[in-house]
Amino acid sequence: MIKKDMAKEKPSIPKGTRDFLPIEISRRNYVFNIIREVYQLYGFKPIETPAMENITTLMGKYGEEGDRLIFKILNSGDFLSGLPDELLDSKKSSKIGLRICEKALRYDLTVPFARYIVQHQHKLSFPFRRYQIQPVWRADRPQKGRYREFFQCDADIIGSDSMLNEVELITIINDVFSKLGIDVVVKINNRKILAGIVEKIGHADKFNQITNIFDKLEKIGIDKVNEELAETGIENKVIDSLQPLFYMDAAYEQKVEYLNKILRSSEPGMEGLEEIFEIFEMLKRINIDCEVDLDISLARGLNYYTGTIIEVKAKNVDIGSICGGGRYDDLASLFGMDGMSGVGISFGADRIYDVIKEKDLFPENIETFTQLLIVNFGPKEQNYCLSISKELRESGISCEIYPDHSKIKKQMQYADKNNIPFVLMIGEEEMRTGNLSLKCMKSGKQTTLKKSAIAGYISGNC
Amino acid sequence: MIKKDMAKEKPSIPKGTRDFLPIEISRRNYVFNIIREVYQLYGFKPIETPAMENITTLMGKYGEEGDRLIFKILNSGDFLSGLPDELLDSKKSSKIGLRICEKALRYDLTVPFARYIVQHQHKLSFPFRRYQIQPVWRADRPQKGRYREFFQCDADIIGSDSMLNEVELITIINDVFSKLGIDVVVKINNRKILAGIVEKIGHADKFNQITNIFDKLEKIGIDKVNEELAETGIENKVIDSLQPLFYMDAAYEQKVEYLNKILRSSEPGMEGLEEIFEIFEMLKRINIDCEVDLDISLARGLNYYTGTIIEVKAKNVDIGSICGGGRYDDLASLFGMDGMSGVGISFGADRIYDVIKEKDLFPENIETFTQLLIVNFGPKEQNYCLSISKELRESGISCEIYPDHSKIKKQMQYADKNNIPFVLMIGEEEMRTGNLSLKCMKSGKQTTLKKSAIAGYISGNC
Numbered sequence: 001m002i003k004k005d006m007a008k009e010k011p012s013i014p015k016g017t018r019d020f021l022p023i024e025i026s027r028r029n030y031v032f033n034i035i036r037e038v039y040q041l042y043g044f045k046p047i048e049t050p051a052m053e054n055i056t057t058l059m060g061k062y063g064e065e066g067d068r069l070i071f072k073i074l075n076s077g078d079f080l081s082g083l084p085d086e087l088l089d090s091k092k093s094s095k096i097g098l099r100i101c102e103k104a105l106r107y108d109l110t111v112p113f114a115r116y117i118v119q120h121q122h123k124l125s126f127p128f129r130r131y132q133i134q135p136v137w138r139a140d141r142p143q144k145g146r147y148r149e150f151f152q153c154d155a156d157i158i159g160s161d162s163m164l165n166e167v168e169l170i171t172i173i174n175d176v177f178s179k180l181g182i183d184v185v186v187k188i189n190n191r192k193i194l195a196g197i198v199e200k201i202g203h204a205d206k207f208n209q210i211t212n213i214f215d216k217l218e219k220i221g222i223d224k225v226n227e228e229l230a231e232t233g234i235e236n237k238v239i240d241s242l243q244p245l246f247y248m249d250a251a252y253e254q255k256v257e258y259l260n261k262i263l264r265s266s267e268p269g270m271e272g273l274e275e276i277f278e279i280f281e282m283l284k285r286i287n288i289d290c291e292v293d294l295d296i297s298l299a300r301g302l303n304y305y306t307g308t309i310i311e312v313k314a315k316n317v318d319i320g321s322i323c324g325g326g327r328y329d330d331l332a333s334l335f336g337m338d339g340m341s342g343v344g345i346s347f348g349a350d351r352i353y354d355v356i357k358e359k360d361l362f363p364e365n366i367e368t369f370t371q372l373l374i375v376n377f378g379p380k381e382q383n384y385c386l387s388i389s390k391e392l393r394e395s396g397i398s399c400e401i402y403p404d405h406s407k408i409k410k411q412m413q414y415a416d417k418n419n420i421p422f423v424l425m426i427g428e429e430e431m432r433t434g435n436l437s438l439k440c441m442k443s444g445k446q447t448t449l450k451k452s453a454i455a456g457y458i459s460g461n462c
Numbered sequence: 463m464i465k466k467d468m469a470k471e472k473p474s475i476p477k478g479t480r481d482f483l484p485i486e487i488s489r490r491n492y493v494f495n496i497i498r499e500v501y502q503l504y505g506f507k508p509i510e511t512p513a514m515e516n517i518t519t520l521m522g523k524y525g526e527e528g529d530r531l532i533f534k535i536l537n538s539g540d541f542l543s544g545l546p547d548e549l550l551d552s553k554k555s556s557k558i559g560l561r562i563c564e565k566a567l568r569y570d571l572t573v574p575f576a577r578y579i580v581q582h583q584h585k586l587s588f589p590f591r592r593y594q595i596q597p598v599w600r601a602d603r604p605q606k607g608r609y610r611e612f613f614q615c616d617a618d619i620i621g622s623d624s625m626l627n628e629v630e631l632i633t634i635i636n637d638v639f640s641k642l643g644i645d646v647v648v649k650i651n652n653r654k655i656l657a658g659i660v661e662k663i664g665h666a667d668k669f670n671q672i673t674n675i676f677d678k679l680e681k682i683g684i685d686k687v688n689e690e691l692a693e694t695g696i697e698n699k700v701i702d703s704l705q706p707l708f709y710m711d712a713a714y715e716q717k718v719e720y721l722n723k724i725l726r727s728s729e730p731g732m733e734g735l736e737e738i739f740e741i742f743e744m745l746k747r748i749n750i751d752c753e754v755d756l757d758i759s760l761a762r763g764l765n766y767y768t769g770t771i772i773e774v775k776a777k778n779v780d781i782g783s784i785c786g787g788g789r790y791d792d793l794a795s796l797f798g799m800d801g802m803s804g805v806g807i808s809f810g811a812d813r814i815y816d817v818i819k820e821k822d823l824f825p826e827n828i829e830t831f832t833q834l835l836i837v838n839f840g841p842k843e844q845n846y847c848l849s850i851s852k853e854l855r856e857s858g859i860s861c862e863i864y865p866d867h868s869k870i871k872k873q874m875q876y877a878d879k880n881n882i883p884f885v886l887m888i889g890e891e892e893m894r895t896g897n898l899s900l901k902c903m904k905s906g907k908q909t910t911l912k913k914s915a916i917a918g919y920i921s922g923n924c
Contacts (some may be wrong), residue, residue: 010581014512014514014515014516019581022592025507041860045487045831049481050480050481057475069538071536073536073567074533074535076533078555079559080553093540102476119474120481125876127866130484139538148514162865164844164848164865175855373505386747387748390633393637399503399504399505401626401630403622403624413587
């Protein structure tokens with residue numbers, strides 16, 4: 001009944017994607033659950049958007065490189081019909097691609113969210129706070145810690161320009177990482193400060209180019225940064241004047257003082273500085289555990305940010321940013337809705353997973369799935385076990401009856417391999433007396449119990 | 463900084479896909495959580511597979527119609543290079559599609575699972591029981607209750623041919639629907655019985671054709687079924703002899719007796735009947751609430767099933783099957799692993815959602831997200847509120863500070879629209895005395911409380 005012809009090659013999955021084993025799902029859910037729990041405590045509400053968006057929703061929002069990395073979905077049916085012969089003959093893949101694909105996989109959760117709030121604005125009340133935990137897809141070159149399918153865990157508040165939102169997002173970051181036991185530093189900056197600096201040095205036209213170089217400071221070092229700045233045509237004198245910005249191990253107060261001086265006559269610059277000041281003033285009122293730094297070299301690649309930008313790094317782990325975000329004033333206007341300032345963060349669940357694994361911080365109990373295996377001695381015992389398993393499950397005990405009448409040794413090995421802490425053995429003798437034999441796999445200890453006492457015993461010892 | 467050129471059209475999403483509002487996510491999670499909880503009680507472990515599979519993994523597994531409905535992902539980069547000119551000139555979309563797409567979106571969770579267990583066989587121990595709750599995509603014509611992106615909730619046991627597995631899956635179905643409060647009937651049949659019948663009437667070669675007609679019995683009625691059977695070339699005399707199969711409102715025992723007679727000399731037929739008998743014998747031992755019927759007209763479209771087949775319908779709701787499944791002996795062999803019989807079920811979360819909504823069975827409390835809104839009177843009060851919100855969240859109370867210093871009326875409307883049950887008002891007077899004013903939005907009642915008493919009060923009244 002089944003076609004076997006095309007199979008038999010060794011099965012595999014597309015590069016950059018992953019299968020997850022139960023233990024991996026369990027660990028990943030541990031991360032998701034903590035993030036979700038904190039989001040909910042702050043009043044964020046869950047939404048979801050489809051994996052596929054109209055290709056026009058996504059194209060042009062992530063820069064040229066981004067456009068190339070978007071996975072496009074081939075139109076169903078006769079996708080070539082209606083395509084002009086000249087175009088087909090030209091063999092221009094990128095042009096033809098846009099004609100034969102109307103849909104694409106989402107590249108992040110922020111642009112779909114902007115599309116969502118415009119589309120559903122009349123069903124929402126603003127300021128609207130949503131969280132969204134879903135996979136995204138990018139045709140990036142796969143490498144360690146970088147996948148083509150990965151999860152983002154976003155929270156955004158849209159429709160409010162209060163810096164209180166920034167403060168709450170920073171406390172969320174603090175709460176999540178303190179629950180996960182990861183020591184982090186939160187770096188913040190403001191794109192308006194960067195705009196002010198670029199304006200003051202007379203190179204406002206090179207904003208993206210210059211801030212991208214700033215952004216590489218930690219990676220390539222100060223000398224290389226200065227070199228690259230020179231290559232863009234900035235005069236050496238000006239580069240010299242920027243140096244204090246790069247050497248700022250100084251305290252927050254000194255940085256603000258310095259910026260106050262150099263940005264004095266820049267309107268965006270002073271506005272950005274005022275916002276940063278407001279955030280730090282509020283943060284002082286509440287004690288948070290993690291370090292929050294003003295970092296002028298922080299620029300963040302995505303060009304929809306217009307104000308605050310945030311990036312989080314784990315201390316003593318070399319894995320890059322594990323959470324990031326910022327404020328965007330114009331994102332919803334891309335879809336026709338003006339005056340909607342938003343600010344959001346996104347936890348990189350995959351990297352956080354890697355940090356927790358490297359630091360061995362996963363709790364032990366998440367590796368147990370089934371609490372009890374009931375050994376299967378044969379058809380008669382199996383019937384007896386069926387009603388016992390029913391009662392145990394009603395008491396909340398997760399249990400399995402071994403489905404086949406295999407040798408006991410094989411069944412015990414199964415319990416062992418599956419990390420099942422207890423095994424219940426019910427043979428003829430046990431069925432007759434009602435004294436059931438429960439073995440703890442870890443200690444090897446065997447206990448005799450009445451049926452009604454099993455659930456309590458396991459709950460107390462699991 | 464952002465390109466605004468291509469936007470401004472009214473935003474939308476691809477047809478057949480959906481955005482989910484918070485309340486919809488909350489309701490959907492209610493369904494998922496019950497299914498997940500029951501799966502876990504039966505010892506099923508979670509796995510996940512990528513949204514994209516290699517296209518060769520999927521093609522040819524779901525029949526010709528299925529192949530057409532698979533969403534294909536365009537290769538990245540210059541996908542046309544290397545494509546022979548003749549092929550391109552031919553404009554044969556289906557052929558060219560397979561050359562320019564190496565990946566496709568998963569169509570169900572069963573084939574990826576078969577691929578998974580073959581690929582990871584050395585990391586798993588058999589019998590392996592997994593559950594998987596993920597979306598699937600089909601380029602089907604969208605209509606009421608049928609989407610292009612929808613969730614499947616699968617559980618499978620692979621590596622055991624014991625009928626105990628079938629029984630456990632049926633009790634899972636019973637447990638899930640009884641927790642959800644949905645009254646269902648579980649129909650079961652066995653493909654071997656169908657094979658026996660088709661063999662006995664001398665039309666074994668027309669197995670798929672005939673069983674597909676059987677399958678339509680409920681939809682098109684007995685006369686139309688007989689008509690269609692005649693059209694396939696089955697003699698009238700034979701069709702007459704089949705009639706008792708279609709009129710079987712009879713009890714299970716009578717059906718078995720009848721089948722015993724007509725299938726006596728058919729090996730597969732008797733094997734199937736024996737399996738059904740075993741299942742019903744076990745089911746008698748445990749009391750389950752829902753009705754389980756042997757239904758000979760049940761055939762199920764997917765042609766990888768080889769033994770038991772299961773389908774669940776909600777009583778008094780016209781929505782088709784809300785859960786289904788069956789046993790497949792050869793699925794893993796498609797990927798090069800023989801002797802691995804498996805059996806599984808899949809809950810159709812979207813239809814279940816619709817049934818619960820139609821019957822108004824969602825619990826009320828899942829509509830509350832934020833429990834408390836703290837009104838924002840101004841910058842000074844805001845600072846005071848920041849530390850209060852911190853303490854409340856530490857006590858597990860989900861709360862928000864209204865982020866802007868808007869008019870009180872606007873803030874109260876926000877609480878109302880967002881279904882927030884309590885509002886806390888802290889002005890200068892309250893800050894001075896520490897007597898905080900808490901308003902219950904439902905009753906309108908206002909209470910004066912000390913800071914430390916708020917969490918307890920809300921937990922007790924929410």
